Amino acid sequence: MKFIDGGICAVKGVSAWGVKQDKYGLALIKADGSAAGVFTRNRVIAAPLILTREHLEMGRLSVVIANSGNANAFTGQEGIEDARVMAKLAAKGPGLDERTVAVASTGVIGHRLDLDIIRSQVVEVTGGLTDSEEGSTAAASAIMTTDTFAKEAAVELPDGTRIGGIAKGSGMIAPNMGTMLAFLYTDAAMDAWELGKHLKRAVDKSFNMVVVDGDTSTNDMVLITATGQMDHAVGHAKSHKVSRTIGHTDPEEFGQGLKAVCTALARMIARDGEGATRxxxxxxxxxxxxxxxxxxxxxxxxxxxxxxxxxxxxxxxxxxxxxxxxxxxxxxxxxxxxxxxxxxxxxxxxxxxxxxxxxxxxxxxxxxxxxxxxxxxxxxxxxxxxxxxxxxxxxxxxxxxxxxx
Structure with missing residues (x-):
């Protein structure tokens, strides 16, 4: 296993972009495949998490849309409807279903989203989507709030399988995640059940072992999507009927690779704690x-x-x-x-x-x-x-x- 450049766009089948307008940012990531996630344990749950957990019941994602500057938390049913609007905006395009869109938000709690800003940013971001390294960095930068640098990591396993991730977080970080978003991708072929099992193990050893200030947020989210686009992948990625294997990728090696990416991102979050010097x-x-x-x-x-x-x-x-x-x-x-x-x-x-x-x-x-x-x-x-x-x-x-x- 070796670390490589490219972040999430090092993974086959992933394109991304992001923009920032003052304190408001928007990132869009397109990658079709089986998916799983883990979420905050705070009993106050933000609207985008409620919607995304509902969408993840299908075990598949095609798009992630994430905004910064507004958490869309403690906003009631109106907030859920606003999150649904974000999903619809992200799902515009041939063959896209809003039920395969994950929505994430980070920022100030208790304020409604400014959907006009988001609509204009969606147009700009959609036009910039790319599978180059710049796309990963743009997306990672767009979701920053009090962060001081974009957080990206990627590894390549001995068989060529790649795992990449971006994350944000610098304040309100406590065990079981806190104001932390992470979006992970792999080109291995794997179903949602297997992905979820590996993700839980990796998160417990990495993100859940980070503390900046002891506060746990309403918006924590870690998602993983498997595009199944490695040459050796088995199953039927296009129909999303993938067996519980990882092609020729060794499950133990995959787990170690995922943990390595998550740990690298977790260390970046700890290093970038608000006001941190060490x-x-x-x-x-x-x-x-x-x-x-x-x-x-x-x-x-x-x-x-x-x-x-x-x-x-x-x-x-x-x-x-x-x-x-x-x-x-x-x-x-x-x-x-x-x-x-x-x-x-x-x-x-x-x-x-x-x-x-x-x-x-x-x-x-x-x-x-x-x-x-x-x-x-x-x-x-x-x-x-x-x-x-x-x-x-x-x-x-x-x-x-x-x-x-």
Whole structure:
């Protein structure tokens, strides 16, 4: 498996484009095939998610339309009808059915969509659709809100199968996704059931392990579509009657490739957290169970005290130990080991419950790096987990204090 350029347009059968007008953007992605999705666990569910979940019952998508600047959330039945209008606008063209259109929105909650803006943008975007790398970047840029860069990733498996994705997200990011949209594509041949199984596993190990500020949004959505256009694909992609295989693609390799794309996008989201200056990677090993490892890792990256310490370049490891202690994970404090690291060096701060001697110069270099890795060995088992987050800066407060204005 190798990472390649091109984002979603590296995948056969995908064309895309996007535009941005002030804070309002629109992306359109065309790719016909079997599809699956996962959605927010917030009990306040935005109108586009309600409609898209309904459409996904068919197990097939042909178009994704996504707008930024307005979440179309908490807008009642009118909001659902507005989302339906977006689906109809995206479905204009020969052979397209609005029931195979996914609608996504991100932005301010509680305001009706300006459909006049969306209508004009649909015309512009439709005219720009392309299967080139520029199409993927344009779509990824159009769905940005407080993001500072477009998020794209793609891999090619040993047999030539490709998986690509774009995502947006920088604030209101918490476990189980938050103000996060991701659109994934593959040219493997696979039915909706198999896609959903792989997607759930990949999301649990990637997007659901990201925390920026602990808030969970009303609009989270991750979709995957399989075009079935690889030369070795089996089944009948045109009639969407694809068997539960991936042609000659090994299911394990496909799962690893999908996880790699999702993890790359998840790390970008964490790195681009609102006001963030550093990426935090929390690794937990030696846990009694995987669920305990997840609890501990998420506690570390969710802790405002840990995040503030990383921003201040303060190696206050006591805050990490405290977060692990209240996480609910099984632990014994005289078995814990704790290490701070960068991509170039590492320092053990606690070894089996005892404070270790440290190199102050190395520790200073680690705390000043753009990526701080916090590794905690609970010493009570063999399970592990990794989570990602960012520091908590003054700019986070400024950005969110001014968001609706």
């Amino acid at each position: 990426l935090i990677e929390a690794r937990v090993t030696g846990a009694a169970s995987e669920s305990d490892a997840i609890l501990a890792a998420k506690a570390v990256i969710t802790s405002p005290l840990v995040k503030s310490a990383i921003f201040g370049r303060d190696p206050n490891w006591g805050r990490v130990v405290a977060a692990v202690g209240y996480s609910g994970a099984e632990m014994e404090q005289d078995r814990i080991s704790l290490t701070f690291a960068s991509n170039h060096s590492s320092v053990m701060l606690v070894e089996k419950g005892r404070i270790a001697s440290t190199s102050e110069d190395t520790l200073k270099e680690i705390m000043g790096s753009k990526e701080v890795i916090i590794s905690t060995d609970l010493g009570v088992g063999s399970e592990c987990a990794t989570a990602w987050g960012c520091d908590l800066s003054y700019d986070y407060v400024r950005i969110n204090a001014e968001y609706t204005t």
